[in-house]
Amino acid sequence: MLNALQMFITIAVIALATFTTRALPFIFFGSREPPAMLAVIEKNLPPMILLLLVIYCLKDVQWLTAPYGIPELFTICVVAGLHFWKRNAMLSIFTGTALYMVLVQFNIFSFL
Amino acid sequence: MVRNGEYKREAGEQNKDLFTTAFKTTIPVLLGYIPLGMAFGFLLDGAGYHWIYAFIMSLFVYAGSGQFLAVALLSAGAGLTEFAIATLLLNFRHAFYGLSLLEKFSGIGKVKPYLIFALTDETYALLITTDVPQGSSKSKFYFYIAALDHLYWIAGSVLGAALGSVLDLNLEGMSFVLTALFVVLTIEQYFSSEARFPFIAAVGAGALSLILFSSDNMLLASIVLGTLILIGREKSMQKTQRKQKAQETQETSETEKTQETEKTQEMQGISQIKKKIRSINISMQSVEDKIKEEN
Numbered sequence: 443m444l445n446a447l448q449m450f451i452t453i454a455v456i457a458l459a460t461f462t463t464r465a466l467p468f469i470f471f472g473s474r475e476p477p478a479m480l481a482v483i484e485k486n487l488p489p490m491i492l493l494l495l496v497i498y499c500l501k502d503v504q505w506l507t508a509p510y511g512i513p514e515l516f517t518i519c520v521v522a523g524l525h526f527w528k529r530n531a532m533l534s535i536f537t538g539t540a541l542y543m544v545l546v547q548f549n550i551f552s553f554l
Numbered sequence: 555m556v557r558n559g560e561y562k563r564e565a566g567e568q569n570k571d572l573f574t575t576a577f578k579t580t581i582p583v584l585l586g587y588i589p590l591g592m593a594f595g596f597l598l599d600g601a602g603y604h605w606i607y608a609f610i611m612s613l614f615v616y617a618g619s620g621q622f623l624a625v626a627l628l629s630a631g632a633g634l635t636e637f638a639i640a641t642l643l644l645n646f647r648h649a650f651y652g653l654s655l656l657e658k659f660s661g662i663g664k665v666k667p668y669l670i671f672a673l674t675d676e677t678y679a680l681l682i683t684t685d686v687p688q689g690s691s692k693s694k695f696y697f698y699i700a701a702l703d704h705l706y707w708i709a710g711s712v713l714g715a716a717l718g719s720v721l722d723l724n725l726e727g728m729s730f731v732l733t734a735l736f737v738v739l740t741i742e743q744y745f746s747s748e749a750r751f752p753f754i755a756a757v758g759a760g761a762l763s764l765i766l767f768s769s770d771n772m773l774l775a776s777i778v779l780g781t782l783i784l785i786g787r788e789k790s791m792q793k794t795q796r797k798q799k800a801q802e803t804q805e806t807s808e809t810e811k812t813q814e815t816e817k818t819q820e821m822q823g824i825s826q827i828k829k830k831i832r833s834i835n836i837s838m839q840s841v842e843d844k845i846k847e848e849n
Contacts, residue, residue: 443602444628453607455634456624456700457614459641460648465672467652467667468659476656482788483781487654488682490752490759490780494617494773495675496740497760500768517730521737529745531738535582538734543727 509551517542570692576698579684583676584706586732589725590618591710597625598715605715612711616672616704620645621711623770647774650781651678658682665697672709673699676732683739684744755783 444452471480497519503511521538530532545551597609611621618643627637651673657680669681684699715777736791744753756776763776799844 449603449607449839450610450658452624452634452637453614455743456611456617456620456641457636459622459638460615460617461671463642463645464648464652465670466649467656468670471656478652479785479788480656482734483655483784484654485747486656486749486755487650488752489740489747489749490756490784491650491654491777492683492736492740492743493753493779494678494760494775495593495679495736496733497756497764497776498773499730499736501764501772509721510637514733516584518733518737521734522741525738525741532581533740534738535734536801538737539668539731542730542734546727547724 508554510554512551513542513545517545527553568690569694572687573694573698575687577702579680580699580702580706582678582731583703585831586676586729587618587703587706587715588710589728590732591707591712591726592714593729593730594618594621594625595624595711595714595716598628598711601625601629603628603715604714608711608715609708612708616674616707617641617645617672618707643774644770646776648678650777654682662696665693669696670698672704676735677703679736679739683742692708707720750778751787752784755787757782759783764802807848 500511500514503514505511517538520541521534524537525531525534556733567688591612594612595605598608598611600607600826611624615621615624624637626639632640647670652670655673655678659669662669680703681696686695740753759780763772763779767775
């Protein structure tokens, strides 16, 4: 257990480290012209990172033991299908979340 | 004076509308950050720390996975350098987020430092995919989104730390709302951008990183890998373009050459004709001379 002072110092260090990572590109390219390659990266990074965040959400799924990530993959397919069909963000997100909560809380895929 | 008041009221209403739009945009994050924040607060409470620390951390650090890591390090009795290095490594992915926001954040005014501070995965995802309502202030809209998300996170973590042990809500699976949000935003990007290669790069880099790296390092690894793939592809495309250009110039020079040779051939033909004419002239002269002699 840390005392209050140690705790404040620790939190300050974590806060500073986090802010540094977020501010780095703005500090680095604040005064100089970004290289031409960056324009291409800038345009292509957002779609790539978004899809990587989806994959990242699956990082703790146990693929080799039951239920083999099927609740996650199934729900993602439902969300994506619903969104391609209706293109209503709130509908896709909340239907998917409710479905997933039912799937895991009632352990629907326990037969696997 | 009356007009001024009316104008102010109008502006106030516009502001309210903008805030409502921002709020609606952030609802999925609200539903995701409350259970996630509660989980963090609950963990910190379980490690024996007062709920005020959950509040302070969420207020000043504001990094989901970073704060979970901090609890783990606290329980393990880590030193300050370990805290610093582990946090830097875990959150280094955020540097890539900023790279794609340099233009969007330029000239955004005094809220910029706060927007940079509050750049979590979820806020980044919302900022790059949400259009600012027409005729509204970009800085205000972005600030509302970032601040609302921040507020949800603080509220969730304090709730979790203060009431986590008392409340027995079954929120299992609720944080899947963030996965669903990312899925929807990815599809929206698919519709709004013509580029398809970033998705291919993401699937490749993501799958590889899932296999090769631990779940803690996976996101940073996949973003670095994906960025390298994007750069590599851009470079190779530039190369082929340069090659094509070089080939084109070569082709043009070749046609020029053939034209030149044609020209020289023509010239040679002309000179041959000239020679012939001369020889004819000479023979004509000799004939003329003979005629003169005969005369």
